[in-house]
Amino acid sequence: MKYALFLGCTVPVRGMNYEIAARKVAERIGLHLVDVDEFTCCGFPVKAVDVETSFLMAARNLALAENRGLDICTLCSACTSTLTEVNKVLKEDEELREIINEKLGNIRYNGNIEVKHFSRILYEDLGICELKNFIVEPLEGFRFAPHYGCHYLKPSEVYEEFDNPEAPVSLDELIMVTGAESVDYTTLKNCCGGGILGIDENVALKMSAKKLMELKDKGIDGLISICPFCSIMYEGNQKKIEKMENAEIGIPVFYYPQILGLALGIPPDELGFKLNRVKPKAFLEKLGA
Amino acid sequence: MAISLTKLDPNFKFQVASTPGGENITRCFACGTCSAGCPVREIDERYNPRKIIHMVLLGMKDEVLKSDFIWLCTSCYTCSERCPQDVGITDLMTALKNIAVQEGYVHPSYIEQIKALSSFDGLYEIADFDNKKREKFGLPKIQRKGEVLKEIMDRTGISRLAGGEK
Structure with missing residues (x-):
């Protein structure tokens, strides 16, 4: 590859x-x-x-x-x-x-x-079965919510239907292969709103808030993102959203390769967790790092 | 908002249909699937794809092109995936924005983006500070000269929007 x-x-x-x-x-x-x-x-x-x-x-x-x-x-x-x-x-x-x-x-x-x-290369070229062979530190007991975002799967006609945007599974499977649980939730397919952050910040933040407000009571260890812009919305803007919603959210947002890396046995300090904006202190403690 | 018949432009829908992305606009039978699933509409009533399409079909050119709402599409493609008539609504919204730009209405945030792309060949400058940080984390240095995209945008004429050439 x-x-x-x-x-x-x-x-x-x-x-x-x-x-x-x-x-x-x-x-x-x-x-x-x-x-x-x-x-x-x-x-x-x-x-x-x-x-x-x-x-x-x-x-x-x-x-x-x-x-x-x-x-x-x-x-x-x-x-x-x-x-x-x-x-x-x-x-x-x-x-x-x-x-x-x-x-x-x-x-x-x-x-x-x-x-x-x-993520598609992991899912298609390597495949879940092959990826499983590389897992040495399974993330048992961890619960993550996947965020597919929009442009990873849509418009579907350009993606040769490698996954179904109305009922996607690829990121769930990629999370499960790490040994963690992939949590299902109502706002799974919501758009982060990032596309209009520069047009109308208030509307964009309200779009992100929908997902975070649902997830804050789900007892998850983190939201899993595969797009930098989705992460800016859910992680970079989480403080603003907390203020707007007058609520404590505190959900760490990880990039998928960060959690896969842990399961592959890569030490946490080599996976950039220091740069996560919502500090994953509790997560790293639970990991025993 | 009362519709003024004398201000309608019956050719507007054909102008849209001949713009890349707008080809299938006349297929719309106004079922409203787009608006029902739209995540922006859920937050803000100003944005309503079915209404925008209907306004185009009626010929309300000025109201559509001058409005803020055409810029509110996040291009999430939810409507496009679900439209039973394959109108291709996300691409249609792109076509409307492209026409608005040609007619002199461009949202200021895009002017800022064009300026950034002209200067950095990307949306953000990768300054020495960033490269030092990258180096610290074992990432390769990135040096973009900021000449390539300016030349492309000069050629297609969109540099003019940011006060550049043409």
Whole structure:
């Protein structure tokens, strides 16, 4: 397994714990991640302004990976959906591909690579059964709530139906393989609201609050995120949400590779827990770390 | 809000239908599945996808393009997944935003994002401070020059929105 690691904008600055843990986990399971210095933003932020510009940005990133003969591994779900969608469209529409390539000028994309989210690579390329063989420190007695987020599975037509967005299971299974319990809850599929944080903060925070307010009484050890923007909403903004709702929430939010890393036997101090904004003191104590 | 017949633009729906993402707007039979499942609508009544689609079909161009509500879509795709007519509502909302930008209405938060992308090739600057922190945690240094995306945005003309070229 060899992929170009696409970090995107948010992970390398505001989600370093995600990156640290993902790289450590990759090393353990034999997933070779290659850094490509020339990658830029995926193109997602300008889609609302001009779809063509976002296509050009995405296509350039796809071409950089293709030139190295590599598929792309993403960590951010917004990057995943943008790159996956543009990849699918450009593979299927040769005419559009030529137009985009002409506009790109100095680089061209021929439609020969795949784009996959880190979690999807674990779930599909490696598989739950194989992943199980790597578990040495099962997280027995821990209860986590999965947060799939939106763009990891939607729009479903670009994801070859590797999971069902209306009744998803992949992240639940990835949590269960660590030995922990995956907790079901009513607001499982809720959107974090991150997409409109810059448009209307109040509405965005109220969207995140719905999930956190349900989960605060569920006795969970943490909410499991696979997208840096979802984490910003549920973790970075949790204090604001507590104030808005006049409630104590105090739910740690972990990136999936952080808890998988523990189960793989990687020491907690190598998995970036220091960078978690809602301090996971009780969790680390329970772990015996 | 009373509808003024003289202000309706009967061609607006065709303009939307010829914009990438808006192709299937005329398929809508107003069932309301989109609004029923919309997580933004649940919080704020200003955002109502069925109403927006109907306004477009009626030709209420100015009201749609000048409004705040088209910017409130989080693009979660819940409506798109459930729409029985495959209207592709999330992409339709993107098309409406793209048309609004062409007609001179752009939400200020996007201007800030374009400025950041022009300067850093990403939404955030990766400053020396960040690279030092990365190094401390054993992560490789990242150096983005901030030239690539500016050139792309100059070429497509969206740099002008941030006061850049064109």
